Amino acid sequence: MPDIEQLKREAEARRESMIAMRRDLHAHPEIAFEEVRTAGIVAQRLAELGFEVQTGVGKTGVVAVMDGERAGSGHTLLLRFDMDALPIHEMVDVPFRSRNDGRMHACGHDAHTAIGLTVAELMAARRAEWSGVAKFVFQPAEEIVAGARAMIADGALENPRPDRALSVHVFSTLPTGVVAMTDGPTMAGSAAFTVTVRGRGAHGAMPHQGADPVVGAAHIITALQSIVSRNLNPMEQGVVTVGYVRGGTAHNIIPDTVEFGGTTRAFDEAVGRLLNERIEEIAVHTARALGLQATVALSDAATPPLVNDPIMAEIVRCHARRLVGAHNVQTDYRLMGAEDAAFFLQAMPGAFVFVGAGNSAKGITEPHHSPRFQIDEDALPLAVTLLTASAIDMLNDAG
Ligand SMILES: [Zn+2]
């Protein structure tokens, strides 16, 4: 087991360089599949540290591999960090504010990249302490849940094939010094649906001459609210949200079509299927009852639930307890948000840990994806210590 106090000192010694790196990335945010500058910095740094680096994996992703020097076969551990920003105009007035208008690191992926590079540095320096293969995956396009799939399609899970996974998210709505590591599902699976309601356009004053898809869409959207309340087992969790409605052009025109779309969330894949099936049934049949036609399309932008392996999760929790105390380790933290690290953890046992990065005393309380989002940088050395210690154990553990 790695010496956690020593690791903590090594992470603290890199605090300033890590914060500088994070602030530089924060000032230069790049959105999905445009992470060219970020990937360049990542690839260069990993090469300097002695990793074998591959770029352009899943468009702008970077994969870097290093063998441990400790005797024993060890495991192949995938360490995944996401790099992308969001199309948001930053409203935080800090010296390292976004210089790319309409682009902002409002989810903390700048911190993830800086944490990942610092973990890589500590791992490289402690190569003699671990066996197996450390495979770092710096992923693009998490925010559109496309990057993990793109990297996997490009061979990120081959040569060598990882058999364990570790990933992290800093979280502004958990205080710094709190770690959340939950067994089983911790983030929801998601799907996106689009409903098109077709009627027959007419004059708004003579509705009997047409078939009104506006009224149809209203009925369908209202009826969809019964899925969670009436079709879902009350002991399960699910969400059906309609996020947009588009249709019509003028006060006095009944349009031909109305389109609306939304998202479903569930921790269980069977529940997810139930939600999507009921959306289709309700849309098609409600439309028909009103003399309209509805079609439902599910988009590719779906993710499976993010499921932690209890054995991998316990390795992380064990170090978390030593770092922040058992009372600061949450074990039942679940979110309906989706995260495409789920694709990696679907392929192998893994742990996805939340590291608190909120601080009300510093006024850092804004939720993720807010234009006023900030993180408490004190969380960075803690995350590095936790991940490095966990990674070394996951690599060496014979289990
Ligand atoms: Zn996000």
Ligand SMILES: [Zn+2]
């Ligand atoms: Zn995120």
